[in-house]
Amino acid sequence: MESSSLSEQLYNYLSSPGYTPQELADIGKGMGLHPTQRRELKSALAKGVIQGRIIKLRKSLYMLRKPVGGELTGRISQRGGRLFFVADAASAPRLAALQAEDGCGALYVAPYCSKGAMDGDRVEVSVRVKAPARSHHNRHRPHAAETRIEVRVLEILERGRNRWVGSYKSTGRYGHMVGDGRTSPELVRLLSPPPAELLPGMVVVVEPVGYPIANSEATGRITQVLGWPEDEGVQITTVMHKYGLADTFPADVLEESERISDTIDVAELDHRDDWRKRCVITIDPETARDYDDAIAVSRHGTNWELAVHIADVSHYVRPGSALDREARERGNSTYLPDRVLPMLPPRLCDGICSLREGEDRLTRLCLMQINRQGKVFKAEFRDAVICSRRRLTYPQVLQVLQGQAGTGDCEVDSMLREAAKLAQLLRRKRYEAGALRLDMPEIRLLTDDQGAPVDVEVETSDESHQLIEEFMLIANECVAHALNAQGLPAIYRVHEAPDPAKLNELSQELKLYGIKAGTLATREELNAVMDKIEGHPDEAILKVRLLRAMMRARYSTNALGHYGLAKGDYCHFTSPIRRYADLVVHRAFSRLSGTPSLPLPSITSLAATAEHISETERNSAAAENEAQQLMMGRFLELQCESENPRVWDAVVLTCWPQGLAVEIPLLKVKGFVSGADLPHDTSWYFERHAERWTSTDARCLYPGASLRVIPTRVDSATGFADFLPVALGS
DSSP: OOHHHHHHHHHHHHTSTTOOOBOHHHHHHHHTOOGGGHHHHHHHHHHHHHHTSEEEOGGGOEEEOOBOSSOEEEEEEEETTEEEEEEOTTTHHHHHHHHHHHTOOOOEEOGGGSTTOOTTOEEEEEEEEEOOOOOSSOOSOOOGGGOEEEEEEEEEEEOSOSOEEEEEEOOTTTOEEEOOSSSSOSEEEEOSOOOTTOOTTOEEEEEEEEOOOTTOOEEEEEEEEEEOTTSTTHHHHHHHHHTTOOSSOOHHHHHHHHTSOSSOOGGGGGGSEEOTTSOOEEEEOTTOOOOOEEEEEEEETTEEEEEEEEEOGGGTSOTTSHHHHHHHHHOBOEEETTEEEOSSOHIIIIIISSOOBTSEEEEEEEEEEEOTTSOEEEEEEEEEEEEBSEEEEHHHHHHHHTTSOOOSOHHHHHHHHHHHHHHHHHHHHHHHTTOOOOOOOEEEEEEOTTSOEEEEEEEOOOHHHHHHHHHHHHHHHHHHHHHHHTTOOOOEEEBOOOOHHHHHHHHHHHHTTTOOOTTOOSHHHHHHHHHHHTTOTTHHHHHHHHHHHSOOOEEESSOOOBTTTTBSSOOOOSOTTTBHHHHHHHHHHHHHHTOOOOOOOOHHHHHHHHHHHHHHHHHHHHHHHHHHHHHHHHHHHHHHHOSSOOOEEEEEEEEOSSEEEEEETTTTEEEEEEGGGSOTTSOEEEETTTTEEEETTSOEEOTTOEEEEEEEEEOTTTOOEEEEEOOOOO
């Protein structure tokens, strides 16, 4: 038999259905070869291994290296300094099948396979199963379970960012821009003379010319000088440029919004339920300017009727219009400490669509009948028109519920008390179903007219917040269930079950804090652990670590359920002013309400939209987090200059001979306390064997211990602070 025909026979055998990794002798028997052909077979196998077409596993087992079946597309995501490939909606099913079949791990992209791709870039990749190479330190042949997916970037289809932001450095001919290594390269050589006013250390915006591919350096041209990083407003503007966020709208979008009438056409009311004479109210934060949702609650015997009215943005923003294209591109509104970057122009989000008190507004209505067991036994979907009777804030509602004050309207007060009873029932039933109790206090920075941070405010989820939260959750669930039941193309909010490996890692970590967690394989175990964390000295830190073990919620055209909320069907329906996903759902809602509507988009286009808005949501969250941390650092800087700085509760993270690493959990700010600054009313010394600081009067500071501190210095670049401890208890 000729070598070429044997090789062809070999590959046919290895790719045959049902083949499992086999040794050379078994392969020969399976192919029906004569023993004299074993050397030729061995040579063909060795050649295939060298060519990369065949994998040699542990115990000399052989298998064909299987391609996914064509190139895949997706985006590059940088985490912890490493690059990962995230498949898009079209490629995800094939990739998921390969991962399930071969037990492959995370889709890490090695530097030599990245082709210069950066965070956020859309790429085309080849994916193959690869066995780890043997080394001097790892001499055993790899087992089949140790194979992994190798991702190699073939082409960069679209760059994630068309501008880089960093500080100017006057080196070389025209200077360099120093970036953060994620949203921009670490060093960019400038190709043109810098502006005359530019000085080293100032923040600049650079247009990319050349990307750092292989050994090539990144190059670019300065398009804008933002100023000194410590100047008011520069930090936030820098974040906006880094993440590609805009605070203005294109001219055609603004022109289109101006053409929309601010009065409702009488003919439009013919097919709508008229709720203008009924008691409908909005409840929002004190600082809110746009009002997406309004509610009405009434009791009928042992049952409740809950009406959730949502602003009908879809009536004004039509598919394919300039407004629609811009809203989809933004994906969502972004909330920075000193400003909001809305998804829609202010004329719509703050005016025409906003459910203002005393003004007629068009809504989508989810009308639910709920029994005393907290079950929705009837749900109706209608188009409506309302005139909000009262615009209430959370503090006002809380005062009514606590009996401290009234709204001045007896019907509103009575409805609020009935609504609170229903909300408490829904909340209890949700937790009984296994919903995770992941409530975290939120910090809001208060700024002055110039955008400088002046104070922080802790926003807790009290009874007034929970009332609205429960009503929005159940409306989202009802709409999602109806859309899914009728097979209407829509976008769902999905939250998949966490990775068991991450949960096991979390369980082991919790043991170090004295918390027995079990396997964490069920929601019941997770909730039990959260009960144990509540009130723990490291509560804030442990809650953050628990959240990181969860999967990230995303958008999908498949109703995969929401693990955290313990809901089988779930979508975003209640905030179309600030989320594009809700606007898409509203267009499908028209089929539920039986009103004339435009053709619905295809699943393919919806899948692309779901992927895009999942990405814009992540981008906004990253920008919001970075802006918050920068402004928090600026706030602490101002505290350092204050004659009466606020005292903060801190937790010791690590003890060193030089001092202690600490964190203020409330602010999520890390810093350092020098051992020399510990209270001088006694002597302190570092116990190396116990990794703690101990005083001569038996006080101890160790990882997990609490102390109170004031800031003395803040590094504006990193946000890391130096703290001075105040009096410690005995």
